[in-house]
Amino acid sequence: xxxxGKQILAPDRLQTMLDALSSRxxxxxxxxxxxxxxxxxxxxSVANLPVGxxxxxxxxxxxxxxRSDDALFSYVMxxxxxxxxxxxxxxxxxxxxxEGNRFTMAPDNEPAPMYAFFGMRSCEIHALDLMDRVxxxxxxxxxxxxxxxxxxxxxAVNCAQPGGTCFCVSMNTGPKALQGFxxxxxxxxxxxxxxxxxxxxxxxxxxxxxxxxEPATQAxxxxxxxxxRDASGHMGRKLDAEGLKDALYAASNHSHWEEIAxxxxxxxxxxxxxxxxxxxxxxxxxxITGEKAExxxxxxxxxxxxxxxxxxxxxxxxxxxxxxxxxxxKLASWNDQFGDPGCVGxxxxxxxxxxxxxxxxxxxxxxxxxxxxxGGSA
Amino acid sequence: xxxxxxxxxxxAVRDPMEPxxxxxxxxxxxxxxxxxxxxxxxxxxxxxxxxxxxxxxVYVFGVGEVPISIxxxxxxxxxxxxxxxxxxxxxxxxxxxxxxxxxxxxxPYGTSWPIDEAKLHDVVLVAGGIGLAPLRPxxxxxxxxxxxxGRVVLLYxxxxxxxxxxxxxxGKWRSLFDLDVLITVDRATEDWRGVxxxxxxLIPxxxxxxxxxxxxxxxxxxMMRFSVQELIQRGVPIDNIYVSLERNMKCGVGHCGHCQLRxxxxxxxxxxxxxxxxxxxxxxxxx
Amino acid sequence: MxxxxxxxxxxxxxxxxxxxxxxxxxxxxxxVAFQNGEHIFREGGPASFFYIVRHGSVALxxxxxxxxxxxxxxxxxxxxxxxxxxxxxxxWHFDARCIGTVRALALDGNCLKAKCxxxxxxxxxxxxxxxxxxxxxxxxxxxQMLDIYGKQ
Numbered sequence: 001x002x003x004x005g006k007q008i009l010a011p012d013r014l015q016t017m018l019d020a021l022s023s024r025x026x027x028x029x030x031x032x033x034x035x036x037x038x039x040x041x042x043x044x045s046v047a048n049l050p051v052g053x054x055x056x057x058x059x060x061x062x063x064x065x066x067r068s069d070d071a072l073f074s075y076v077m078x079x080x081x082x083x084x085x086x087x088x089x090x091x092x093x094x095x096x097x098x099e100g101n102r103f104t105m106a107p108d109n110e111p112a113p114m115y116a117f118f119g120m121r122s123c124e125i126h127a128l129d130l131m132d133r134v135x136x137x138x139x140x141x142x143x144x145x146x147x148x149x150x151x152x153x154x155x156a157v158n159c160a161q162p163g164g165t166c167f168c169v170s171m172n173t174g175p176k177a178l179q180g181f182x183x184x185x186x187x188x189x190x191x192x193x194x195x196x197x198x199x200x201x202x203x204x205x206x207x208x209x210x211x212x213x214e215p216a217t218q219a220x221x222x223x224x225x226x227x228x229r230d231a232s233g234h235m236g237r238k239l240d241a242e243g244l245k246d247a248l249y250a251a252s253n254h255s256h257w258e259e260i261a262x263x264x265x266x267x268x269x270x271x272x273x274x275x276x277x278x279x280x281x282x283x284x285x286x287x288i289t290g291e292k293a294e295x296x297x298x299x300x301x302x303x304x305x306x307x308x309x310x311x312x313x314x315x316x317x318x319x320x321x322x323x324x325x326x327x328x329x330k331l332a333s334w335n336d337q338f339g340d341p342g343c344v345g346x347x348x349x350x351x352x353x354x355x356x357x358x359x360x361x362x363x364x365x366x367x368x369x370x371x372x373x374x375g376g377s378a
Numbered sequence: 379x380x381x382x383x384x385x386x387x388x389x390a391v392r393d394p395m396e397p398x399x400x401x402x403x404x405x406x407x408x409x410x411x412x413x414x415x416x417x418x419x420x421x422x423x424x425x426x427x428x429x430x431x432x433x434x435x436v437y438v439f440g441v442g443e444v445p446i447s448i449x450x451x452x453x454x455x456x457x458x459x460x461x462x463x464x465x466x467x468x469x470x471x472x473x474x475x476x477x478x479x480x481x482x483x484x485x486p487y488g489t490s491w492p493i494d495e496a497k498l499h500d501v502v503l504v505a506g507g508i509g510l511a512p513l514r515p516x517x518x519x520x521x522x523x524x525x526x527x528g529r530v531v532l533l534y535x536x537x538x539x540x541x542x543x544x545x546x547x548x549g550k551w552r553s554l555f556d557l558d559v560l561i562t563v564d565r566a567t568e569d570w571r572g573v574x575x576x577x578x579x580l581i582p583x584x585x586x587x588x589x590x591x592x593x594x595x596x597x598x599x600x601m602m603r604f605s606v607q608e609l610i611q612r613g614v615p616i617d618n619i620y621v622s623l624e625r626n627m628k629c630g631v632g633h634c635g636h637c638q639l640r641x642x643x644x645x646x647x648x649x650x651x652x653x654x655x656x657x658x659x660x661x662x663x664x665x
Numbered sequence: 666m667x668x669x670x671x672x673x674x675x676x677x678x679x680x681x682x683x684x685x686x687x688x689x690x691x692x693x694x695x696x697v698a699f700q701n702g703e704h705i706f707r708e709g710g711p712a713s714f715f716y717i718v719r720h721g722s723v724a725l726x727x728x729x730x731x732x733x734x735x736x737x738x739x740x741x742x743x744x745x746x747x748x749x750x751x752x753x754x755x756x757w758h759f760d761a762r763c764i765g766t767v768r769a770l771a772l773d774g775n776c777l778k779a780k781c782x783x784x785x786x787x788x789x790x791x792x793x794x795x796x797x798x799x800x801x802x803x804x805x806x807x808x809q810m811l812d813i814y815g816k817q
Contacts, residue, residue: 093395096439102420102480103439107396139646140631143393249640252662279635282628286440293440297395300634307636308626311465312598315625321664329638336641507814537814564809566736571764574724574739576808579801583741598813604804 007213008220009195011072015046017155017183020207021116026153029085030118031078036064040078040085043118050075057163057236057347060356072195073187076163077121077346081275085115086148087131093282093295103293112147118155122174123166123344125156125181127275133338134278153203156181160189160227164236165347167360171241173344175231183207186224196224237347239360240367241331244341248332251366252324260362261320263355268301270349270357271326276334276342279307302326327359394631397437397482398424403457405477408543412508413473414449414461417481426483427455429490430515431622431650435630436460437482441471445627445645447512448486453522458483461511461543487630489650491516492620496592500528502584502614504605506535506577506597510543512622512649513596517551524556531558531584535577535601538563539570558585577601581608588613595653596622603660606653619653621660639665669694673770677743678717678794686787693776698768705746705761705769712749712757714771718742721767726760734760737809738802748795750774 009017021028022044030043033050043049055075056063067074092108120128132149135142159168159175168174177184182204186196196216199205271277281300286293300307303322308315316322334342343359350358404416415436419425426434428448437443444466450459464473475481493516501520503513513532520527532551536542542561552559560580562573573580577597591614595602602621609619625637625644637644640659642651659665669691673679679687697716699705705716705723716723722741726734737759740746749757751774781788 093393094397096482098439101476101478102399102401105397105399105482107393135633138632140394140633141391142633143391252665278633280628281634281636282443284440284442290440295395295437295443300628300636302635302638310624310626311463316664318664325638325665328640333638333641337643535814537812541814562739564812564814567732568724568726568734568736568762570736572739573722573741574736576805578808579805583743600808600811601813604808 006196006198006216006221007208007211008216009197009211009213011046011070011187011193011195013212014072014195016211017207018043018045018118020210021118021153021155025114026116027113028116028118029082031073031075033064037062037079038064038075038077039080040082040117040119046072049073049119054161055163057165057351059165059350059358060353062351069189070193071187071189073119073157073185074161074189076159076161076166077124077348079273079348079352081127081273081346081348082117082120082124083127083131083275083277085117086128086152087135087142087145087278088148089299091144091297093297096293096295098291098293109143112144112151114151114153115148116153116155119157120154120177120181121157121159121346122177123168123171123346124275125154125177125179126171126173126344127346129180130276130334130338130340130342130344131278134276154181154183156184156200158184158186158224158228158231160187160231162231162235163347163351165350165358166345167235167237167239167347168345169232169235170237170239170360171341171343171345176228186227188220188223188227190223194220196220237345237350237358237360239343239345239363241341244363245332245335247367248328248363251370252328254366254370256362256365256370257320257324259365260323260357261318263357264303264319264323265355266303266319266322267354268303269352269354271301271303272299273348273352274330275344275346275348276330277301281307302329327362331359331363394484394633395629397435397443397484398426400458400481400483402475402477402479402481405475408461408545409541411465412461412463412543414459415472415475415481416450417458417460417483418456420480425455426458426486428452428458428486428515430493430519431491431512432486432488433512433630433649434458434460434483434485434487435627436468436472437484438468438471438475439480439482442468443482443484443628444468444472445487445630447622447649449511449514451518451522452515453518461508461514463508484630487645489646489648491594491622491650492592492652493519496520496594497526498528499618500586500591501530502533502581502586502591502593502609503531504533504577504581504593504595504597504609506601506605507537507541508543509597509601509622510534513594514544514547516594521554521557528590529558529586530556531560531586533577533580533584534559534561535580535597536561536563537565539566539572560584576604578604578608581605581612589615592618592620594620594622594650599624599660616654616657617652620650621653621656622649623651623656624649669696669770672696672719676717676719676770678745681794682790686790689780689784689787690772690777693773693780694770695773696768697771698766699763701763701765703763703767705763705767706757707760708757710757712747712755713774715748715750715774715777716746716761717770717772718744718746719768719770721763721765723767723769724762724764726762728760734762738805739764745795745798748799751778751795
């Protein structure tokens with residue numbers, strides 16, 4: 001695979017990579033500044049990247065900040081995850097049309113765009129793999145997701161500067177991208193500003209061969225290694241994942257859930273920003289004549305009461321039970337369902353929670369034996 | 379011709395969310411608020427084969443889709459029967475449909491009743507209310523293969539005599555010598571000559587050998603909870619007891635997330651469960 | 666006269682009683698039979714007997730003005746009817762109406778009470794058995810009350 005080995009690309013030549021992707025028909029999505037935040041969106045040139053930008057993330061807080069240099073990737077990731085491009089927020093499932101007594105149904109098979117994800121972080125590559133397990137690897141395949149997912153070209157960026165709410169090291173999902181990419185970039189800032197580039201696939205290799213890059217020196221490789229070691233040691237958050245599934249199942253009646261429910265607004269922000277939350281609902285519409293109907297699938301959130309409604313009412317009436325469902329699903333039952341936790345440690349749910357609920361803190365509290373639980377399990 | 383085209387063109391991969399067209403051949407009112415739809419595929423080349431206990435997602439044009447168990451004979455999949463109660467927007471719209479009109483069907487989904495495991499055993503079916511519908515295919519199967527099973531007992535409870543579904547068939551089943559049917563209602567007026575009391579009260583005196591019995595229970599969750607307790611009390615091995623769960627479902631294929639019960643996707647890991655497998659989840663609140 | 670001992674001994678209600686205690690019951694028991702539709706007792710009537718159904722079934726009815734009698738429970742073979750004989754003011758709360766021919770054991774309440782007073786162990790065993798029946802009925806009533814099949 002690594003025919004060309006690791007290469008060094010000058011930052012001002014990065015455009016050649018974007019051009020090589022565009023010329024192959026890829027629609028390039030990458031980080032860009034919009035609405036006071038870094039978001040993933042269409043980008044055409046390096047100028048669209050958040051050049052010289054960084055961000056401060058804390059629980060319930062997100063602020064963009066200027067750097068004194070022209071760093072290209074000195075922030076963590078987009079506030080919106082890549083999920084929106086593959087498991088789209090809204091998708092028409094089918095159209096139906098009345099014909100007398102009967103009606104016809106036609107699935108909506110719009111052609112899938114060919115995406116290049118530029119600037120994907122290691123945690124996000126792991127999130128993609130988790131989403132694949134839900135929508136591709138089970139007995140039923142989501143054809144819309146499959147069509148969008150299949151051709152994507154991934155340019156990964158190693159995280160040199162973890163954010164305040166990051167904990168990928170705890171979840172074993174970063175900060176260095178080890179697989180699942182076509183090309184991986186490491187931005188080296190010390191001394192001369194340069195990009196260490198490596199291919200992870202034949203497609204990546206092909207693009208790399210067209211770039212005006214030079215072989216990397218041992219000093220470059222050492223610098224990159226140091227950077228990754230450093231980043232690993234500077235996670236904003238920590239989550240004790242050891243034996244977490246059993247601990248959470250055992251804590252099912254812990255009084256701390258009620259305490260969280262006092263703060264939780266059940267707004268569903270965390271489920272929207274989470275790169276692995278996959279729940280959807282279906283909405284039906286008809287036109288004014290009632291002759292034409294459509295079925296749409298939309299993202300849904302387990303924080304709403306209707307989410308679990310059966311004819312007798314909602315199964316999860318209390319906010320406590322809904323928060324418990326979300327957190328327990330993410331960090332425990334996901335293991336039973338798909339073999340790993342459904343959390344990659346990106347920290348978005350912490351940053352974007354309007355009341356600053358921090359799942360790493362909550363897990364810690366839930367691991368402490370419940371004092372108020374009378375006669376319960378130890 | 380449409381059918382020719384279907385034969386000559388390579389079958390495209392079907393999205394699991396795409397329904398098959400079905401035509402209503404018969405509409406039958408069971409009680410004041412429950413009804414049965416008899417459905418046949420609009421495409422004569424398509425047959426929806428199913429196992430007892432499985433369900434379909436039933437689509438009503440422009441209104442929506444709901445999961446409904448299949449209540450007909452698995453040996454005759456050309457006619458699918460769905461029996462349901464008018465409780466929500468979709469079932470209310472469904473209730474207004476006429477013979478000759480269409481619905482969309484996706485399925486069959488979910489796990490089925492343990493008809494193979496139950497062979498050589500006594501079989502006890504405990505049904506509450508509309509919970510008889512998902513058990514009926516099981517009974518059809520057992521009656522068609524009667525020699526493979528021991529004693530077979532149907533225990534059925536409803537709110538009142540007027541709420542009994544499949545009345546004609548229950549009469550037929552009651553007259554069979556190799557099937558015991560015990561029916562009870564929660565309350566009745568003087569003209570009801572049957573048993574009054576909750577369905578769990580039938581369990582202690584029903585004719586079956588508890589140690590050699592496979593029990594299948596379907597009805598409201600609370601009725602299942604009490605029935606299971608009574609079956610265990612009677613001596614039915616806990617591993618031989620099966621229940622069918624109800625959860626919100628939007629897709630039926632494990633993608634929408636609505637039906638989760640801890641690690642279970644009730645739509646694909648259920649709805650029929652061995653009780654011992656889900657016992658800890660069954661008794662936990664708001665899970 | 667019929668020997669009631671084997672009849673009592675094989676009835677599930679008396680399953681856990683000793684031979685001696687069975688003999689005590691025999692001393693208070695008699696066989697009774699009723700026709701279809703006949704009332705064994707009526708609401709408000711004196712509860713001097715305690716019945717155990719041997720054959721047929723008995724509907725316990727409550728009379729609702731404007732609606733007539735509503736059956737809330739049927740008593741099937743092997744099951745006892747009523748504990749009002751035990752609890753003051755010793756009056757029945759329901760009508761007990763026979764569905765088909767009913768044969769039952771009737772146990773004299775005063776006779777039983779006297780034996781309980783004289784033999785506290787017998788009394789304790791009988792009370793335990795009745796409590797068990799009451800608990801079962803109470804649970805069943807709770808489920809009935811929840812109206813689990815009804816529309817929400």
